[in-house]
Amino acid sequence: MRKLVVLVAVLLCVLVLAGEVNIWSWRSQDAEVWKQVEEELRKMGKDIKINFTAFVPTEYDAKIAVALQTGTGPDIVYSRRLPGGRTQTMIENGLYLPIDEYIDFSNFSQTILNSVTFQGKKYGVPFAVQVVGIFYNKEYFNKFKLKEPETWDELVEIAKTLKKNGITPFFIPGKEAWTLTMQHAMCGVSVLGPEWIKKLIDGETDFLDPKFTDLNRRLNDLKVYYQDGFLANSTTDMDAAFAFGQAAMVFYGIWGYQNWKNLNPDIEVGYFMVPPLTKDQKPYAYVYMDGAITLTSNVKNLKDSIEVLKFCATPKFGTIFANITYNIPAVSGAELPKVPILEEVVDVYLKHASPYVYWVGSVFVTQKPSLYDDVLSPGMQEMYAGRITPEELSKKAQEAISQWYEPLKKRLGK
Known part of the structure; x- marks a missing residue:
C-alpha cells in the first residue's frame, strides 16, 4: 500500500511539472510579457504554465551560477550577450545548452546571431536590442x-x-x-x-x-x-x-x-x-544586443521549454515584447507600438549605431x-x-x- 501511495505521489508530481517551465531573469519589467506568451501558447493548443522570476540585476549572475552548478536552477534563463566572459564560462562549464537543432533562427540578422554564437553553436534566442x-x-x-x-x-x-x-x-x-x-x-x-x-x-x-x-x-x-x-x-x-x-x-x-x-x-x-x-x-x-533566452543544463521539462523557445524566435513574440516593454525586439518582422520616442530610437539604431x-x-x-x-x-x-x-x-x-x-x-x- 505504501509503495502505491509513493508511486501515485511521484506520478502526480510528474503531471504537475509536465506543463510547467521556469524562467529566471534580471528584468522584472518582463513579467507581463510571459503572461501573454502563456496565453498565446494556449491559443495554439499548448497548455504550458510559465513561472517567471526576476532577481535584482546586480545579484542575478551570481544566483544563476550557483543554482545551475547545484542543480537547483530553472529550465530557462536570460543570459548575457557574447562576447563576454560570464556567458562564455557558463557555456564552457556545460551550464548553457546549444539550441540549433530545435530553433528556426531565420527571423534574426547575422549581426544579432553573432551575439549568441560560440564556437559555431547558438546559445539562446536573442530578445532585445538596446x-x-x-x-x-x-x-x-x-x-x-x-x-x-x-x-x-x-x-x-x-x-x-x-x-x-x-x-x-x-x-x-x-x-x-x-x-x-x-x-x-x-x-x-x-x-x-x-x-x-x-x-x-x-x-x-x-x-x-x-x-x-x-x-x-x-x-x-x-x-x-x-x-x-x-x-x-x-x-x-x-x-x-x-x-x-x-x-x-x-x-x-x-x-x-x-x-x-x-x-x-x-x-x-x-x-x-x-x-x-x-x-x-x-x-x-x-x-547592443541585450541578451538571450537560454536553455539550461538544469532543464526538467525539455519538451515544453523548447516550445517556449520556438515561440520566442517568432515575430509574434517580438510584437508582444515591444508593446509591453517599449524595447526594440531582436527578432525581425515584429509590429512596434506607435510611440514617437521608440520610433526615434529605432531610427538611431538603424542609422547611427x-x-x-x-x-x-x-x-x-x-x-x-x-x-x-x-x-x-x-x-x-x-x-x-x-x-x-x-x-x-x-x-x-x-x-x-x-x-x-x-x-x-x-x-x-x-
Whole structure:
C-alpha cells in the first residue's frame, strides 16, 4: 500500500511539472510579457504554465551560477550577450545548452546571431536590442527654451541653465557601478568616436592617449551637475526621480521608458545621442544586443521549454515584447507600438549605431581583468568620489587590459 501511495505521489508530481517551465531573469519589467506568451501558447493548443522570476540585476549572475552548478536552477534563463566572459564560462562549464537543432533562427540578422554564437553553436534566442543615450524631460526643455545639444559644450551649458533655475540637471544612480561604465561608454562613442575606438582595438593607440584621459576629465567635471549624494542612489531612485521631474536628464537606455511611463503616464520624454566635441563630428549611439533566452543544463521539462523557445524566435513574440516593454525586439518582422520616442530610437539604431565599442559586446570584456567589471565600474566610482584622478583611471585601464590583450601587449613591447 505504501509503495502505491509513493508511486501515485511521484506520478502526480510528474503531471504537475509536465506543463510547467521556469524562467529566471534580471528584468522584472518582463513579467507581463510571459503572461501573454502563456496565453498565446494556449491559443495554439499548448497548455504550458510559465513561472517567471526576476532577481535584482546586480545579484542575478551570481544566483544563476550557483543554482545551475547545484542543480537547483530553472529550465530557462536570460543570459548575457557574447562576447563576454560570464556567458562564455557558463557555456564552457556545460551550464548553457546549444539550441540549433530545435530553433528556426531565420527571423534574426547575422549581426544579432553573432551575439549568441560560440564556437559555431547558438546559445539562446536573442530578445532585445538596446540603445543608450541621454533621455530628458521635455517639459523642462520647453520651459527654458532649450534645444538638443550638438556639442559637449552645449550640453554643459544646458546643465548650467537648469541648475541656475533650481532644476537638477542629471540624476546619476552612482551606487550601481555598471551604470557609470555605461555612461562612460555611451560618451566614448561620440566624444572619442568609433575611429579612435577602432585604433584602440587594433593596438594603434592605448588608454594613456590624452583623448581617453580627457573624456575621463570631462565626466568628472560634469558631476557638479548631478544630484547631491549621487553615489548612494540606485536605478530605482533614478526612475522615480526622473519620472516625477526631480531631475531633467539621465544617462540611460530605452528600457527605462516603460518604468517612467508606468510611474508617471504624463511625463513626456525626449532622447538624444551624447553630443561630440565639435559640430563637424558625427554623434553615435551605443547599441547592443541585450541578451538571450537560454536553455539550461538544469532543464526538467525539455519538451515544453523548447516550445517556449520556438515561440520566442517568432515575430509574434517580438510584437508582444515591444508593446509591453517599449524595447526594440531582436527578432525581425515584429509590429512596434506607435510611440514617437521608440520610433526615434529605432531610427538611431538603424542609422547611427557605433560600429566599434568598448563596453558590452566588445573584445575588452572577454577576459580578466575586464574593462567593464574590473576597471570602469569600480574606477568610475572611485574617480567620482575623488579617490583617484582621471589620469589614474586611464592608468588602471592600461595596466589591466595590457595583461592579456595581445594588440596592446605588442604595442607596449610586452
